[in-house]
Amino acid sequence: MAEEILRIENLSKSFGPTLANKNINLSLKRGSVHGLAGENGSGKSTLASIVCGIQKKDSGKIYKDGEEYSPANPIEAGNRHVSMVVQELGIVGNLSPVVNIFLGRTEQFKKNGILDFNKMEKAAREQLDKWELGELALDGMTETLSIGQRKILELIRALSIDPDLLILDEISQALSQDKREILYKFIKHFTGEGKTILMITHDLEEMLEICDTISVLRDGEIVATKACADFTLEELKHKMIGREIAGDYYRNDQEEQYGEEVILEVEKLGVPGQLEDVSFQLHKGEVLGVCGLSDAGIHTLGAALFGLLEHRTGKVCMKATGKLLNRPKDVIKAGGAYLSKDRDADGLMLDASIGDNIIVPNVGDMTGKFGFLSPGKVKKLAQETSEAYAIKSTGIDHIVKRLSGGNKQKVNLSRWLIKDLKFIILDCPTRGVDIGVKAYIYEVLRKAKKAGLGIILISDELSEAMGMSDRILVMRDHKKAGILSRTTDFTEDKIIEVML
Numbered sequence: 001m002a003e004e005i006l007r008i009e010n011l012s013k014s015f016g017p018t019l020a021n022k023n024i025n026l027s028l029k030r031g032s033v034h035g036l037a038g039e040n041g042s043g044k045s046t047l048a049s050i051v052c053g054i055q056k057k058d059s060g061k062i063y064k065d066g067e068e069y070s071p072a073n074p075i076e077a078g079n080r081h082v083s084m085v086v087q088e089l090g091i092v093g094n095l096s097p098v099v100n101i102f103l104g105r106t107e108q109f110k111k112n113g114i115l116d117f118n119k120m121e122k123a124a125r126e127q128l129d130k131w132e133l134g135e136l137a138l139d140g141m142t143e144t145l146s147i148g149q150r151k152i153l154e155l156i157r158a159l160s161i162d163p164d165l166l167i168l169d170e171i172s173q174a175l176s177q178d179k180r181e182i183l184y185k186f187i188k189h190f191t192g193e194g195k196t197i198l199m200i201t202h203d204l205e206e207m208l209e210i211c212d213t214i215s216v217l218r219d220g221e222i223v224a225t226k227a228c229a230d231f232t233l234e235e236l237k238h239k240m241i242g243r244e245i246a247g248d249y250y251r252n253d254q255e256e257q258y259g260e261e262v263i264l265e266v267e268k269l270g271v272p273g274q275l276e277d278v279s280f281q282l283h284k285g286e287v288l289g290v291c292g293l294s295d296a297g298i299h300t301l302g303a304a305l306f307g308l309l310e311h312r313t314g315k316v317c318m319k320a321t322g323k324l325l326n327r328p329k330d331v332i333k334a335g336g337a338y339l340s341k342d343r344d345a346d347g348l349m350l351d352a353s354i355g356d357n358i359i360v361p362n363v364g365d366m367t368g369k370f371g372f373l374s375p376g377k378v379k380k381l382a383q384e385t386s387e388a389y390a391i392k393s394t395g396i397d398h399i400v401k402r403l404s405g406g407n408k409q410k411v412n413l414s415r416w417l418i419k420d421l422k423f424i425i426l427d428c429p430t431r432g433v434d435i436g437v438k439a440y441i442y443e444v445l446r447k448a449k450k451a452g453l454g455i456i457l458i459s460d461e462l463s464e465a466m467g468m469s470d471r472i473l474v475m476r477d478h479k480k481a482g483i484l485s486r487t488t489d490f491t492e493d494k495i496i497e498v499m500l
Contacts, residue, residue, distance in 0.1 A: 056072070168199045297475050355379070
């Protein structure tokens with residue numbers, strides 16, 4: 001199955017003075033998974049967006065099935081059986097899942113000018129069943145679905161045009177481990193029918209496991225393309241960033257290391273229908289990991305701890321003072337913070353500047369005489385933070401939505417860590433960031449832990465939870481299934497056994 005489905009010749013693309021893609025030459029074979037590796041900003045998503053018609057190339061040629069191919073938009077790409085699941089969520093929250101799947105293509109379900117919703121839902125169900133993508137509620141509003149469910153929804157939408165070339169841009173990092181297994185099974189099924197996947201993922205172990213060929217982009221250029229079996233993990237890292245990353249970026253100790261002082265005490269925390277009877281303590285300088293299968297309740301736990309969910313039961317309090325933390329403002333006032341898994345929707349102000357995003361949680365510290373904001377203090381803090389956390393941009397006036405995923409997360413994390421925090425709740429803090437930024441975030445967290453910060457690390461990646469945590473709280477069926485110790489219990493088999 002070596003027939004070529006897509007060939008790219010000398011493709012280049014610029015955004016103003018920034019050269020995003022430079023003389024790209026690439027060939028994709030039928031029935032294969034071709035990986036695109038590279039740091040944030042290396043040009044992967046730009047290249048993918050050109051292939052699926054979201055962006056237009058400046059120069060070069062693309063051939064699909066031996067014929068010249070230059071889609072003006074995703075509809076034209078779809079007509080040539082090319083579709084894409086984008087990195088950031090690309091759905092409309094206040095529409096139903098079924099309407100999102102066929103948005104812009106609903107004419108096929110009309111009869112005498114009336115839209116047949118039952119026919120639409122049947123077509124969506126057929127895609128779910130055909131590709132064995134599991135259960136998904138198709139009624140109600142899309143905004144009620146989890147991020148993982150929304151990613152599966154986007155995959156169904158991409159598949160609904162019957163593509164023979166499917167581009168997956170960072171889909172797996174939004175999924176829990178069991179949902180990833182469904183994705184991997186789908187990929188084998190899809191390519192087994194002679195169809196092709198162009199896959200972008202920051203999970204390099206995943207890329208080496210499931211891809212047939214890997215192309216590495218650095219600074220907009222392809223610096224290597226070869227069979228996956230010919231790459232080692234260390235070589236792949238080196239090709240991506242142009243320098244060695246020494247060893248593993250996780251912890252190398254084998255024991256719990258944190259203070260005796262209890263910062264946060266949680267007793268019988270619950271949310272009707274979503275969370276039940278969760279109790280634990282967080283110590284000074286502890287990283288408490290939280291993991292579980294999809295729908296186990298791990299992401300609900302983070303939101304509940306921060307006081308975001310209505311009808312919450314149980315107690316969250318500061319151990320030293322007994323102060324109850326019922327609402328987000330209580331948490332912030334007590335020296336706590338929370339980063340949602342969906343940083344774009346729940347964390348950052350995308351249309352605002354880096355400076356404005358950094359300042360918002362710190363307004364209370366920026367007032368001058370008569371309670372007004374001090375422009376000098378504001379600018380100084382924003383610049384110092386941007387420099388300290390190595391945020392790559394044109395300056396603090398740079399609009400956040402124009403940053404790469406890794407730099408967005410640096411903004412999101414830094415604006416809280418510059419405060420005098422006692423604890424922080426992090427929900428998948430390395431989702432959608434490259435290996436360089438991931439290593440950087442882990443180093444920042446190690447330093448914060450050493451300084452005494454209590455960290456609740458919610459993660460869909462078992463390797464991350466094991467690699468960074470002192471203890472792991474395992475969730476199952478919306479309940480605490482157990483708390484495991486780094487000293488005695490940190491094996492993958494043991495943790496999965498508790499999950500199941």
